[in-house]
Amino acid sequence: MVAAGTTVLLRIIQIDWSDLALECLSRGADPHALDARRYSALHWAVIKDQPEVVTALLELGVDTEVRTVNDLCPLDFAWRCHNKRMIRLLELGR
Numbered sequence: 001m002v003a004a005g006t007t008v009l010l011r012i013i014q015i016d017w018s019d020l021a022l023e024c025l026s027r028g029a030d031p032h033a034l035d036a037r038r039y040s041a042l043h044w045a046v047i048k049d050q051p052e053v054v055t056a057l058l059e060l061g062v063d064t065e066v067r068t069v070n071d072l073c074p075l076d077f078a079w080r081c082h083n084k085r086m087i088r089l090l091e092l093g094r
Contacts, residue, residue, distance in 0.1 A: 005036025013044040013053060021045070021053050031060045038068045046074045046086050054086065058093035 006014075009029040012021045021041075025031060034040050042062050045053040058064070065073050078086035 007033045007035075009033065009041055010035050010039070010044055013041055013048060013050065016048050016050070018045075018048075018050040018053050021050070022056055025053075025056050025060065031057050031062050034066070037070075038066070040066045040074070042066070042074045043068065043072075043077060046077045046083070046090070047081075049081075049083060049086065051085055051089060054089050054093075058089070064090055064093055 007030065009021060009024045009031070010033060012024060031041055040062065042054065042057045042064065043066070045057060064075065067073055075087065075090045078090055
């Protein structure tokens with residue numbers, strides 16, 4: 001069961017199952033969905049350090065500037081984690 005305010009794709013990324021997330025995306029899962037706190041799949045893939053998922057989401061044209069309820073975009077999380085690989089991916093994906 002998936003909690004209210006989330007989607008299967010978001011939950012799969014949150015539990016760090018990137019292979020299944022990629023499968024869901026290939027089968028039409030909504031890459032633009034937001035959870036109750038306005039975190040997107042891209043936010044979660046950055047937080048969970050899933051470069052393959054980030055790349056797939058960017059290729060699907062997700063909004064890299066989408067903001068959480070605390071006004072944070074995915075790049076903010078990459079900077080907070082000092083994750084140079086994610087920073088590079090997100091800056092190239094803009």
